[in-house]
Amino acid sequence: MDSTLAVRARGITKYFGDVVALDDIDFEVAQGRIHGLVGPNGAGKTTLLGLLLGLAVADQGSLEILGTPVGKSLATPEGVTGFVDGPGLYPSLSAKRNLAALAGLHGGEVKASAIDDVLGQVGLTDVADERVRGFSLGMRQRLGLAAALLTKPRLLVLDEPSNGLDPAGAKHVRRVLDRLAADGVTVVLSSHRMDDVEALCSDVTIVATGRVVFTGPLGKLSAGTTELDYRLRTSDAEAARRLAAESSGIHLVEGADERGDTELLVVRAVEPALDDLVSRLVRAGVAVRELAPVVSPLEAAFLALTEKQEPTR
Numbered sequence: 001m002d003s004t005l006a007v008r009a010r011g012i013t014k015y016f017g018d019v020v021a022l023d024d025i026d027f028e029v030a031q032g033r034i035h036g037l038v039g040p041n042g043a044g045k046t047t048l049l050g051l052l053l054g055l056a057v058a059d060q061g062s063l064e065i066l067g068t069p070v071g072k073s074l075a076t077p078e079g080v081t082g083f084v085d086g087p088g089l090y091p092s093l094s095a096k097r098n099l100a101a102l103a104g105l106h107g108g109e110v111k112a113s114a115i116d117d118v119l120g121q122v123g124l125t126d127v128a129d130e131r132v133r134g135f136s137l138g139m140r141q142r143l144g145l146a147a148a149l150l151t152k153p154r155l156l157v158l159d160e161p162s163n164g165l166d167p168a169g170a171k172h173v174r175r176v177l178d179r180l181a182a183d184g185v186t187v188v189l190s191s192h193r194m195d196d197v198e199a200l201c202s203d204v205t206i207v208a209t210g211r212v213v214f215t216g217p218l219g220k221l222s223a224g225t226t227e228l229d230y231r232l233r234t235s236d237a238e239a240a241r242r243l244a245a246e247s248s249g250i251h252l253v254e255g256a257d258e259r260g261d262t263e264l265l266v267v268r269a270v271e272p273a274l275d276d277l278v279s280r281l282v283r284a285g286v287a288v289r290e291l292a293p294v295v296s297p298l299e300a301a302f303l304a305l306t307e308k309q310e311p312t313r
């Protein structure tokens with residue numbers, strides 16, 4: 001196996017009865033990267049993450065994790081940790097005692113200082129002695145991440161880790177994942193939130209109805225090659241409209257502004273054509289006051305790639 005790959009999946013197919021949850025998937029994750037898995041409901045994300053965690057085995061195809069081929073028996077591959085469908089926690093125990101108990105399940109005694117350290121990393125120090133029963137979803141997610149950190153994984157697999165997180169919680173999680181990746185740990189996570197994936201991940205795989213429709217660095221979905229809709233506000237909307245209509249590679253999106261804001265144009269273009277329009281506006285003495293994509297390149301690609309494919313449930 002290529003030693004720079006933490007995950008190498010080839011031709012993975014997984015059935016649940018008549019449902020094809022994963023359909024001949026090729027999937028690679030480079031070591032030390034944070035790799036996002038996105039797709040509509042029922043696309044197969046949780047199923048794929050479950051295979052990485054050894055919670056299920058593929059019906060067809062080959063899977064290598066951290067350089068070792070995965071066999072046909074259910075077992076978490078060495079060096080891998082994480083959770084799907086939320087972390088498994090004991091509601092009647094405190095955050096601290098949960099971590100001690102979960103570490104015990106993995107066969108290890110952990111020092112109290114290690115528990116304090118991971119609780120600090122995920123921002124739960126203040127509630128360390130409180131019972132998990134009263135924790136919000138976001139707090140449980142962070143505690144699950146703390147439990148994963150205790151095992152010092154080489155591959156961390158997280159299903160929707162941002163679910164329920166408030167901005168402060170999201171910041172803790174981002175910081176933790178960035179630090180892990182800087183230390184060479186590989187992270188694979190699923191998310192429904194494109195802004196989250198853009199903030200966290202260096203690579204992304206988009207799945208729809210059990211198939212990979214895009215995989216690669218986020219930069220490959222950049223605005224340089226993808227036609228996007230941009231909000232354009234200028235000092236002279238009429239002149240801007242005229243110049244946009246005359247420019248090659250620029251399409252005016254009529255009626256795109258539902259709030260009836262006549263100062264605002266929405267133009268569809270690739271980045272070089274947009275650069276050209278901005279130069280022309282400036283030469284004509286029209287000031288550009290706002291220019292931003294209506295949706296991000298990832299979101300646009302996600303919608304374009306998946307809108308024709310209905311989820312399987």
Ligand SMILES: Nc1ncnc2c1ncn2[C@@H]1O[C@H](COP(=O)(O)OP(=O)(O)OP(=O)(O)O)[C@@H](O)[C@H]1O
Pocket residue numbers: 016017019020021039040041042043044045046047048312313
């Ligand atoms: N244990 C199961 N038994 C039967 N069908 C299943 C099972 N697990 C998943 N499926 C089906 O497999 C397909 C993929 O499901 P999966 O949960 O992997 O999708 P997902 O992308 O994680 O969806 P979501 O975004 O809604 O969490 C769906 O059609 C789902 O109904």
